[in-house]
Amino acid sequence: MKFSTLVLPGVAMIAATYGLARFSFGLLLPGISESLDMSESVSGVISSLFYLAYCFTIILSTVITTREGPRRMVTAAGLSALAGMLLMSMAPHAWVLALGVLLAGGSTGLVSPPYGAAISLWIKEERQGKANTWINSGTSLGIVLSGVGAMLLLENWRLTYGIYAVLTLLVVIWNFRAMPRRRSGSKVRMEKGSLSIQGVKGAIPLIIASLFLGISTAAYWAFSRSFIDVAGNYSDWQLSGFWVTIGLFGVLGGFSGFLIEKRGLSFTYKVGSLSVAIAPILLAAASGSWLLSYVSAGIFGGAYIFLTGVLLVWGIRVFLTNASLGIGIPFLLLAVGQVVGSVLAGWFIEELGYATTFILYGLVGMMAVVMGPKKFAG
Incomplete structure (x- = not known):
């Protein structure tokens, strides 16, 4: 099928699920916490539900995609994001918000396996890498869109989520029409290993x-x-601009594949993990300066997307006989770490303050630097 026919709606779906439904929460959290009277520890627990839901739904989606093909799961992912954001927009208290977060977070796990399968089924092999790169860029696009939305809507978080839900509905319809029906007798086969x-x-x-x-x-x-x-x-537009910076620099994360080819996997991992560790430490040291805060945001946005590409390549190289496992394991463990990290972050902030907490998390990132891959060829 035509490259753009699958990739463009895929970019939009990733932007809706990852960018709007999942990562925009951090941008809107101050207003949500104030409206619903949530403490930092409660906010941390609710934030962890995004990643907890992801852990379960990515396994479910892999199983169903393998049996039935990608079209149904892509649609389910979009509807899950839609329902989650609608619930969050109307949440009268933290419990309803938490349910919305579970649905919104679950959409990201639901959407990843079917798009991988769709690309392998309907995109020519020599263009599959490019297709994956473009679709993955939807995360950064969604983050930028959420930041711009906050600027325009003056951080009315209920209205913001309502508009995001409408946009997501349009994306679901687009994907439903674009995704080919599985031809009779065809099956999506994934290497079991x-x-x-x-x-x-x-x-x-x-x-x-x-x-x-x-x-x-x-x-x-x-x-x-x-x-x-x-x-x-900070003014409202400066606060939203901070988030836009994360998304814009996330686009640079696509260069991880290029650097892996030029300098090798071990070197590339160290660059990415060191950068993602420096970002929170820099923010802790200069949070009162909008310029240095933006520098921190740019480093973090670029490094995070950069590292997801590195983990993908590393996983596939480790699990040579089972690429599905090679992709699934690092992303699943990344989400598990974010569950733990989100819960602890809220508690640490209440006990130690923001600056100390962010320095501690930067030090954890420094520890990850020394845990990288040994030298692989290329």
Whole structure:
């Protein structure tokens, strides 16, 4: 099928699920917390539900996609994001908000496996890498869109989520019409391989590094916007601009594949993990300066998307006989780390304050630097 026919709606779906339904929460959290009278620890627990839902739904989606093809799961992902954002927009208290967060977070796990399958089914092999890169860029697009939306809507978070829900409905319809129906008799076949990591060289470092990176990035996603709000005298557009900067620089994360080819996987991992560790420390040191805060946001946005590409390549190289497992394990452990990191971040902020918490999370990122892959060829 035509490249753009699948890729463009895919970019829009990733933008809706990852950018609007999941990562925009950190931008809108200060207003939500104030409206619903939530403490930092409660906010941290609710933020962790995004990643907890992801852990379950990515497994469910992989199983169903393997049996039935990608079209149904892509539609389910969009509807889950839609329902989650509608619930969040109308939430009268934290419990309803939490349910909306579960549905919105679950959409990201639902959408990842079917798009991988769709690309392998309907895009020519020599263009599949490009298709994956473009679709993955939807995360950054969604983050930018959420920041611009906050500027225009003056942080009316209920109205914001309502508008995001309408946009997501349009994206669901677009994807439903664009995604081919599975032809009679055809099946999506994925390499089953062994589900055991025992004896797989390099699996343990991959798991530990993914977990630590998940923990180290959780505070930034959930509380960086709240941090600069209380630390400096920022206007509404400067606060939203901080989030837009994360998204814009996230586009640069696509260069991870290029750097891996030029300098190798080990070097590229160290660059990415060191950058993602520096970002929260810089924010802690200069949160009152909008310029340095924006520098921190740019470093974090670029490094996070950069690292997801590195983990994908690392996982596939470790699990040579089972690419599905190679992709699933690092992203699952990244999400598990973010569950733990989000819960702890809210508690640490209440006990130690924002600056100390962000320095601690930066130090966890520094620990992840030394847990990277050994030298691989290329």
